[in-house]
Amino acid sequence: MSTAVLHTEKLCKTFSSGGFQQHVIKNLDVEIREKDFTVIMGSSGSGKSTLLYALSGMDKPSLGKVFFGDKDISGLSNDELAVFRRKNCGFVFQSIYLLENMTVFDNVMTGALVVQKNSAELVKKVEQLLEKVGIKKECWKKYPNQLSGGECQRVGIVRAVINEPKILFADEPTGSLNSASSTDVLDIFTELHSKGQSIVMVTHDIKTALRGNRVLFLSDGKVVGEYEMPKYGTDDIKKRRDGLQDFLDRMGW
Template sequence: MIMGSSGSGKSTLLYALSGMDKPTLGEVYFDGRNITRYTEDQLAVFRRTHCGFVFQQTHLLDHMSLMDNVLASGLLVNRNRRALTAKAEQLLTQVGLPASSWGKFPSQLSGGEAQRAGMVRACINNPLVLFADEPTGALNSASGDSVLDVMTRMNRDGQSIVMVTHDLKTALRGSRILYLRDGTIYGDLTLGAFQDGQDEGRRERLNEFLAEMGW
C-alpha cells in the first residue's frame, strides 16, 4: 500500500513503477528490466503484457458488453479467443459475476460489479503486478468491501498488488505500507499477510505508524 497526504507523490510513484510515466531522474527496474530506457512503443507492449491497472473509475467501454470489455484487453496479447473466453469466464465467476451479467453493458452494472469487471480485465493477461489507484474510492462501503475481498483473495493466490489509498480500512489489507512525504518514502511498515479476524492488532499498529508519520 502507498499512503501519504494529497500531493505527496503517491500516484506519480505508481505511474513511474508501471511505466505509465517516465521519471526525469533515476531509473526504474521491473523484474530485472530497466524500463526507463524503453521507447514509448516498448513501454506500451511492456504494460499490456506485464502490468494490470485498476483505477477509481473503471474506464470500461460503454458500447461493449462486460465480456467484450475483458476480451478486448486479452486479445491484444493472446489471439486464442476460445482459450481466452474460457479464462475470462473462470475469472468473472471467481469475482462473483455470474453468466447472467456477462452480456450487460457498463451502464447496467452497479459500481461494485463494474469495478470487479475492471479487475478481471486487468488480470486477463496474467500481469506480474496489478497496480491500483484508489480502486474503492468511488464505491459505497458494501461494494468497496466486496472489491477488497476479491483483491485479498487474488493476493493470497499469488498476485502481487501495488495500491494507492487514503482509506484506513483498505490499507489494513496490505502486507506492507509505504508512506510518502514530498515525493520521498518517509516511512515503511511491514504488517505481514492479512488474515481475517486480525483487524484490531493490525489497526493499532497501522494507527501508531500513521501517527508517527504525521497523518
Template sequence: MKQILLNTENLSKSFSTGGALQHVLKNINLELYKGDFTVIMGASGAGKSTLLYALSGMDTPSLGTISFDNQVISDLTSDGLAVFRRKHCGFVFQQIYLIDGMSLMDNVLSAGLVANNDRKALILRARELFQAVGISEETQKKFPGQISGGEAQRVGIVRALINSPEIVFADEPTGALNSKTGLDVLNTLTKFNETGQSIVMVTHDMRSARRGNRILYLKDGSILGECHLGKYVHKDEKRHEKLSAFLLEMGW
C-alpha cells in the same frame, strides 16, 4: 528471501507549471517484491499516483531508473512501454473506464486480445475470473451502463487480471464506491493476493490500507517510512493498531 520484482534508483519526477518546476517525486529508491500487497499512502499531493504511474511504466521519470525483473524499463519508448504494460501489468482505476459500447465480457477480452491472440483460452480465463469475483454469466453479457459501481470495479479487476500479469497496479480502487461495494472489491483483491498475485495499491483510506502487508508512506515526494503488517487476517485488531501507530508517527 523475497524475489525483487521492481526496483527504482533515484527516481525523480518534475512538472513544469507556469514556468516554475514542481518536484513531485524526489530520489526514490525502492524495491517491490513478488507476492506482496504493497500499499502506498500519503496526503493529497504527496505524489502517490505519480509514483504508481512511474512504477507501472505509464509515465517516464525525469531522473533515475526503474527496473522490472532486472530489465530497465525507464528507457523504453512509448510503444515499448505499452508492450511492457500489456505483458506484465494489470491496472485497476478509480474511475474504472469500462468502454460503454462493449459488453462486460468484451471489455475484458479487449484487454486480453491486445496481448494474446488465443481467443478460446482468453474466454476460459475470463469466465474463471468472472466466477471468482462473483459476476454471473448473465451479467457478463450486460453493458457497463447496466451494472452497479461495485460490479463495474470487479469487472475492472477481471480486466486487470486477464493477461495473468506479474503485478497489478490499483489507483484508489474503492475511491468512487460506497463502503459495502468497496469492501467487496477489497475482498476480491485480497483473494487474488492470497493466490500469489503481486499488487501495488494507492489509497488514502485506512481500511483499504489494512489489506496490504507492506505500507509505504509518501510525503512531499519522498518515502518517509514503511510498515510491515504481515499476512492479512480478518478482524486482526493488532494489525489495525500497528497501522494506526505507524500513520500517527508519519503525521497522518
C-alpha cells in the same frame, strides 16, 4: 525474504507550470518485492499517484531509472512501454475505464486478445474469472451503464488480471464505491494476494490499507516510513488496525 520484482534508482519526477518547477518525486530509491501487497500512503500532494504511474511505466521519470527485474524500462519508447505494460502489468483505477459501447464480456476479451491468441481457451478463462468475482452470467452481455459501480469495478479487476500480470497496480480502487462494494473489491484483492499476486496500491483509506502486508509512507516525494504486517486474515484485526494507526500517527498522517 522476497526478491525484488521492481526497483528504482534516484527516481525523480518534475512538472513545469507557469515557469515554475514542482519536484514531486525526489531521488527516490524504492524496492517492490515479489508477492507483496504494497500499499502507498501519504497526505494529498505527497506524490502517491505520480510514483505509481512512474513505477508502472505509465509515465516516464524526469531523472533516474525504473527497473523491472533487471530490465531498465525508463528508457523505453512509448510504443515499447505500451507492449511492456500489456505483457507485465494490470491496472485498476478509481475511475472505471470500461468501454461503454462494449458488453462486459467483450470489455475483458478485447484487452486479453492483444496478448493471448487462443480465443477458445480465453473465452473459458473469462467466464471462469467473471463467475469468480460474482458477475452473474446474465450480466455478461450487458453494457457498463447497466451495472452498479461495484460490479463495474469487479469487471475492471478481471480485465486487469486476465493476462496474469506480474504486478497489479491499483490507484484508489475503492474510492468511488460504497462500503459493501468496497469490501467485495478488497476481498478480491486479498484472494489474489493469497495466491501470490504482487500488488501495488495507492490509498488514503486505512480500512483499505489494512489489506496489504507492507505500507510505504510518502512525504514530499520521499519514502519517510515503512510498516510491515502479516498477510491479511492471519492476525487479529484490532491489533492490525491499532498497529497501522500508530504507524500513521507517527508519520503525521
